[in-house]
Amino acid sequence: MSPDPGASAERTRMAWRRTGLSATAVALLAARPAFTPGAGAGTYLAAAVALGSWAALVGLAYRRARGLAAAPPRPGQRTITAYAAITVGFTIIGTVLVLL
Amino acid sequence: MFTGLVDNRPVLDRWFNPQKTPVVGEKPDYRFSLANERTFLAWIRTALALLAGGLACAQFLPPLQIAYLREGIAIALLLLGGVVALRAVDHWARTERAMRLGTDLPKSRFPAVLALVVALGAVLLVAAVVIKVFW
Numbered sequence: 001m002s003p004d005p006g007a008s009a010e011r012t013r014m015a016w017r018r019t020g021l022s023a024t025a026v027a028l029l030a031a032r033p034a035f036t037p038g039a040g041a042g043t044y045l046a047a048a049v050a051l052g053s054w055a056a057l058v059g060l061a062y063r064r065a066r067g068l069a070a071a072p073p074r075p076g077q078r079t080i081t082a083y084a085a086i087t088v089g090f091t092i093i094g095t096v097l098v099l100l
Numbered sequence: 101m102f103t104g105l106v107d108n109r110p111v112l113d114r115w116f117n118p119q120k121t122p123v124v125g126e127k128p129d130y131r132f133s134l135a136n137e138r139t140f141l142a143w144i145r146t147a148l149a150l151l152a153g154g155l156a157c158a159q160f161l162p163p164l165q166i167a168y169l170r171e172g173i174a175i176a177l178l179l180l181g182g183v184v185a186l187r188a189v190d191h192w193a194r195t196e197r198a199m200r201l202g203t204d205l206p207k208s209r210f211p212a213v214l215a216l217v218v219a220l221g222a223v224l225l226v227a228a229v230v231i232k233v234f235w
Contacts, residue, residue: 005131006131008131009134011138012141015137016141018141018145019141019148022144022148025148025152026148029152029155029156030155033159072130073134076133077116078116080137080189080192081115081193084140084185084186084189087144087148087181087185088185088186090151090181091151091179091181091182091185094154094155094158094174094178095175095178095179097155097158098158098171098174098175099171099175
């Protein structure tokens with residue numbers, strides 16, 4: 001049997017990368033108001049939290065990629081839950097930005 | 101006979117430690133777990149797309165004729181994205197548990213509900229555009 005039958009580990013790693021690219025778009029949109037004239041302290045803070053969250057998502061994806069490279073691949077567990085939690089965090093950041 | 105199948109732990113513990121769940125379960129073939137993980141990631145991308153849409157509405161739409169309608173649309177999309185993300189992790193954890201226990205995979209009406217909500221939103225927007233053009 002090949003080391004990765006059905007290439008499932010590789011496909012999963014690429015799914016993490018696609019998801020990271022989507023998260024990048026969201027983080028950039030959340031940071032954008034801070035670069036417009038008349039931005040207030042709250043807008044700067046929201047942008048900083050958004051970019052920090054984005055860095056955390058990238059870190060989680062790298063961590064998961066290492067787990068997937070093992071043979072057999074290690075289960076995702078907490079990385080997956082943490083990723084969803086940070087995604088929900090973007091809802092809060094976005095809502096704060098809209099209300100500011 | 102089914103005592104081992106009852107999971108009374110708090111939801112958060114179930115989310116973070118799905119592997120602890122089964123008293124009688126077995127580790128499934130890792131390929132099934134990875135397929136479950138990719139489904140989770142596809143839902144997270146759906147959530148992120150809704151979040152991006154909400155942020156884009158708030159930033160790129162001009163102020164609408166009804167006060168705060170623009171902000172309302174943006175917050176509705178953002179909240180929908182948050183719900184999709186929460187449901188994604190819950191469904192992932194329940195699927196992982198079902199696979200370990202060898203029971204039926206969880207059924208869900210959520211995709212149908214989400215599709216109807218998105219379709220309803222689209223119909224409302226089309227109606228708004230038509231009304232604006234012809235009245």
